[in-house]
Amino acid sequence: MSDRPVLLEVTDLSVGYRTEDGAVVTLVDRVGFTLHEREVLCLVGESGSGKSVTMLAVLGLLPDGLEILGGSVVYRGRDLLDLTPREWSALRGAELAMVFQDPMTALNPVKRVGSQIARAVTAHTPGLGRRAVASRVETLLADVGVPEPAERARSYPHEWSGGMRQRAVIAMAMANGPSVLVADEPTTALDVTIQAQIMRVLADARERTEAAMILITHDLGLVAETADRICIMYAGRVVETGSVWDIFEHPTHPYTAGLLASLLSSEHTGDRVYAIPGQPPSPASRGTGCPFASRCELPAKSELCLTTRPALAPSGSSQSSACHFADATADFAAEVTA
Amino acid sequence: MNDSPAETVLAVDDLQVHFSTRGSRGARRTIRAVDGVSFALRRGETLGLVGESGCGKSTLVRTIFGLNTPVSGSIEVLGHRLAGLSSRRRRAIQNRVQLVFQDPYSSLNPRLTAHDIVAEPLRIAGRYSRGTVASLLDDVGLGADALAKRPAQFSGGQRQRIGIARALALHPDVLVLDEPVSALDVSVQAQVINLLKDLQEKHSLSYLFIAHDLSVVRYLSDRVAVMQKGKLVEVGSKDQVFDAPEHPYTRSLLASIPVADPRRRADAPTQLQES
Numbered sequence: 185m186s187d188r189p190v191l192l193e194v195t196d197l198s199v200g201y202r203t204e205d206g207a208v209v210t211l212v213d214r215v216g217f218t219l220h221e222r223e224v225l226c227l228v229g230e231s232g233s234g235k236s237v238t239m240l241a242v243l244g245l246l247p248d249g250l251e252i253l254g255g256s257v258v259y260r261g262r263d264l265l266d267l268t269p270r271e272w273s274a275l276r277g278a279e280l281a282m283v284f285q286d287p288m289t290a291l292n293p294v295k296r297v298g299s300q301i302a303r304a305v306t307a308h309t310p311g312l313g314r315r316a317v318a319s320r321v322e323t324l325l326a327d328v329g330v331p332e333p334a335e336r337a338r339s340y341p342h343e344w345s346g347g348m349r350q351r352a353v354i355a356m357a358m359a360n361g362p363s364v365l366v367a368d369e370p371t372t373a374l375d376v377t378i379q380a381q382i383m384r385v386l387a388d389a390r391e392r393t394e395a396a397m398i399l400i401t402h403d404l405g406l407v408a409e410t411a412d413r414i415c416i417m418y419a420g421r422v423v424e425t426g427s428v429w430d431i432f433e434h435p436t437h438p439y440t441a442g443l444l445a446s447l448l449s450s451e452h453t454g455d456r457v458y459a460i461p462g463q464p465p466s467p468a469s470r471g472t473g474c475p476f477a478s479r480c481e482l483p484a485k486s487e488l489c490l491t492t493r494p495a496l497a498p499s500g501s502s503q504s505s506a507c508h509f510a511d512a513t514a515d516f517a518a519e520v521t522a
Numbered sequence: 523m524n525d526s527p528a529e530t531v532l533a534v535d536d537l538q539v540h541f542s543t544r545g546s547r548g549a550r551r552t553i554r555a556v557d558g559v560s561f562a563l564r565r566g567e568t569l570g571l572v573g574e575s576g577c578g579k580s581t582l583v584r585t586i587f588g589l590n591t592p593v594s595g596s597i598e599v600l601g602h603r604l605a606g607l608s609s610r611r612r613r614a615i616q617n618r619v620q621l622v623f624q625d626p627y628s629s630l631n632p633r634l635t636a637h638d639i640v641a642e643p644l645r646i647a648g649r650y651s652r653g654t655v656a657s658l659l660d661d662v663g664l665g666a667d668a669l670a671k672r673p674a675q676f677s678g679g680q681r682q683r684i685g686i687a688r689a690l691a692l693h694p695d696v697l698v699l700d701e702p703v704s705a706l707d708v709s710v711q712a713q714v715i716n717l718l719k720d721l722q723e724k725h726s727l728s729y730l731f732i733a734h735d736l737s738v739v740r741y742l743s744d745r746v747a748v749m750q751k752g753k754l755v756e757v758g759s760k761d762q763v764f765d766a767p768e769h770p771y772t773r774s775l776l777a778s779i780p781v782a783d784p785r786r787r788a789d790a791p792t793q794l795q796e797s
Contacts, residue, residue, distance in 0.1 A: 230707035375574035376734055380778035402708050405737075405780030409787065428784045429794055439709075446712035447782050448741040456719065457741065459712035463677040479709075 188220040191396055192242070192364060197255035199234075199241045209467050210253065212238050213420040216496070219364065219396050226407045226428075227400045229417035232464055235400050238417070239366050243280060244272045259364070278308040281362035281395075283386075285369040287349035291341040297352050298337025301325070304359040324355040327392065328385050347378035354385055361393045368400040383410065404447055408432060413502075416440050419465055419475035422496060426503030434517065436499035436510040438482045441517035458520040474507070481520075484512040530601075531695045531728045532563040532586070532619060537595035539578075539585050555581040556592070557752035563696065568722070568729040570743030570760065572736060572775065578752040579732050583698055586730075588616060600695065617647070620689040624701035626681030630673040636684050637669040643691045658687040661724075662717060679710035683717065690721070698730045703738060715742065736779050740764055748772045 199212040212234040219225050227235040240246050242257050244264060257264040259280070267275065276282075284290045292300055301321045306312060312320070318337075325333035328351040341349055350370065357365060367386065371379035383406065390397055399410060407414060411428040416437065424437035435441040445458035462479040465471070474480070477489040488508050499505035507513060539556035555578045563569050573579050584590045586597055588604065597604045602615045623629035630639055640658050644650040659668055662683040673681055682702060689697055702718070703711040715738065721727060733739050739746060739760075746763040748756040748771065756769040767773045785794045 230709055232707075376736070377574065377774055377778045380780075383780075403780065404708070405782040408782045408784040409780045411784075429791060432782075432784050433794065443709060444782075446709065448712075448715070448737040456716050457712050459716055460709040461713075463679065463710065464707065 188222060190218055191221050191223075191260065192219040193256075193258045194218075194238075194242060195256045195258070197238065197241060197257060198253040199237050199246065199250055200253050201249050201251065208253065210470075211250070211420050211467050212241065213470075214255065215417070215420070215422050216255075217415045217422065217425060219398060221363075222390075222394050222396050224390075224397045224399060224410055224412045226411035226414045227398060227417060228402065228404065228407055228414055230402055230464060232419075232467070233417040234420040235417050236368055239368060239398065239400055243276060243282060243366060245276075274308075277304060277362075278360045279362055280364045280366065281357035281360070283350070283353055283357050283365065283367040283370045286373050287346060287353045288341065290353045291349060293341055296338055296340055297344065298325075301337070301352065301356050301359060304356045308360045320359075321355075324359055325352070327358070328352070328355045328389065329381075330355070345378075346374055347381060350374065350378075350382050351385055354382075354389060358389050358393060358395075362395050365390065365395045365397045366400070367397060369402070370399075371406070372401075372403075404443065416443075419470050420467065421475060421506060423476065423506045424499075424503065425496070426500060430500055430502045434500065434514055436503050436505040436513050437476075437507045438480050438485075438509075438513055438516060439476045441513055441520060442479075442481070445517070445520040482507075482509055482512060482516050484509040484516075529565045530562045531565050531599070532730065533561075533596075533598040534582075534586070535560050535596045535598070537582070537585065537597065538593040539581050539590050540593050554752045556585060558595075559749075559752070559754055560595075561747055561754065561757060563728050563730055565695070565728055566722070566726045567745065568731050568743045570739035570746040571730060571732045571749060572734065572739055572746065573749035574734065574775075577749045579749055580700070581752075582749075583621070583700060583730075583732065586619065586698065587621060588612070617692045618694050619696040619698060620692070620694040621698045621700065622682075622685050622689050622702050625705045626678055626685050627673075627705065629685055630681055632673050635670050635672055636664070636676070639673075639684055640688045640691055643688060647692055649692070654691075658691055659684070661690065661721065662687045677710070678706045679713055682706060682714055686714075686717070686721070690725070693725070694727070696728045696730065698732070700732045701734070702731075704733065704735060711738070718742065736764075736776065737782075748775065 195216045196214045197212060198210055198214055200208050200210040202208055215238050229235040241252055244267065252265060298321050301324055302317045305317055305320050321337055322333045325337060330336050330348060330351055371382050374382060401407060413427050414431050415422050416424040418439050424440045431440060435444055442460040446460060448457060460479055465475055473490040473492055474494050494506045494508045496504045496506045499510040537556050537559045541553045541555055543551050543553060559582060561569065571579055581590060585592055599615050599618050604612055607615060636659065637655050640655045641650055644654060656666060664680065664683055703714050706714060722729060731742055743760045746760045747754045750771045756763060756772045763772060767776055784790060
């Protein structure tokens with residue numbers, strides 16, 4: 185995968201907000217990752233880990249109050265952090281497209297589904313005739329498996345089931361053949377059988393358009409089934425990154441090891457499953473050392489973990505880990521998984 | 523499972539719960555939300571109930587707690603048929619079955635302290651003492667410093683512990699667990715699952731465990747019931763249901779769960795597939 189050309193490169197990206205007394209609270213702390221052409225990169229983390237804020241910053245969609253504190257986001261040689269709103273609207277929806285978690289809020293409830301998709305088409309291809317737009321909408325809906333697309337295009341979102349709505353959102357995202365598709369928990373709101381269908385639709389759509397995808401999820405099952413590479417985020421930082429094969433086979437960060445060990449699988453026959461103790465720290469109480477230190481059960485952990493933040497450093501053929509004792513993680517992982 | 527296999531704590535027999543709605547042209551339509559459901563839950567056992575949204579799981583739960591009136595069929599708690607009881611007797615019996623909600627963010631009164639939340643059922647039953655509340659919270663792994671805090675001061679996992687402590691206050695025989703971990707962070711889910719296992723053993727509790735996450739169901743359940751369109755289409759031991767599913771719907775459900783093991787992928791490097 186990593187021999188393909190780089191599409192998007194995020195370096196040391198930090199995002200935060202200012203409190204009333206002027207203090208800065210950092211939500212995303214020097215996050216970096218690389219997306220190659222046609223690759224599926226999964227950003228994995230629990231709520232509050234900063235994965236969604238990272239992607240909103242990358243897409244220039246940060247809500248009011250949040251600001252970029254530093255870093256760069258380079259897409260095909262252009263730093264996106266310097267774009268004007270006008271440049272953004274030419275790029276977003278055309279080359280970078282998004283699919284969000286809840287299809288009901290992503291669609292306008294008072295507009296017909298077809299006309300919303302048509303809007304996505306005409307926004308980036310002005311001057312297209314009415315007939316051409318209608319037939320493009322029909323093709324897009326057919327591509328994502330909507331039956332009788334011409335007819336269904338005239339209905340309203342509330343007349344569609346959750347799974348069908350998410351198909352419409354995907355059709356809209358694919359309308360202009362983007363190079364990068366960002367999907368933020370695209371199946372979390374759906375039933376498990378529908379979830380599998382939607383993941384299939386996304387895979388087909390990527391195959392047709394050769395788009396790369398950044399999939400944001402907390403579901404390690406989805407990650408194992410779709411990712412080429414993974415970024416594990418914890419407390420606003422990337423704590424481990426690498427190929428899906430290497431990370432599931434031999435995690436080199438104790439948080440990753442703990443997450444994988446706490447997964448319930450058919451192989452779990454013991455009475456108890458490993459549970460990472462404690463809770464993730466709040467953004468204001470992340471301290472100067474390793475943000476995972478208070479929950480870490482690595483026998484090797486030391487004073488160093490509380491005082492010095494570990495940098496992301498190579499820990500395997502495809503992997504990097506932000507742990508002072510990445511070398512000692514293998515034994516720990518074996519122990520907690522047993 | 524428990525050593526004594528016999529005692530049934532909750533029995534549902536041929537339950538029918540219907541709703542009538544008016545269709546787009548004003549014609550009455552009857553929806554059979556629960557359509558002939560029967561099962562028996564034994565002491566100390568966990569019965570997993572799985573099914574997708576709209577299958578009737580929630581209606582079934584609401585009916586067990588007396589919030590819907592069944593058209594026919596019966597619900598028995600500890601051998602007492604609920605429909606035949608006086609309302610006073612019914613309340614006493616109904617207390618043997620308690621509910622743990624899915625969302626620990628919305629199911630706890632934000633203005634009450636943890637102490638007051640857990641004390642409420644005890645006060646109503648006239649069995650309140652501060653010591654009882656403290657020991658209930660201790661049971662779910664919350665220390666004495668939790669007593670005076672309000673829900674907002676707790677994390678999701680801790681809130682779910684408070685919900686469990688409250689459900690345990692009147693020493694029930696059965697806990698109905700409605701998606702108890704699905705709103706929690708992944709790294710916290712395992713903590714609550716371990717807690718549920720410990721409490722079951724300590725208090726010989728029976729669980730009716732409702733979830734859509736089949737790996738959690740498999741881990742916690744002794745038997746599994748699969749619900750589709752108001753009916754239980756398959757009921758069996760968890761190994762039977764997961765390893766040799768008979769109903770096509772069960773098979774499609776199982777085939778849809780993402781497997782957290784990249785080695786099972788078609789495009790996995792060959793040396794990994796072998797290991």
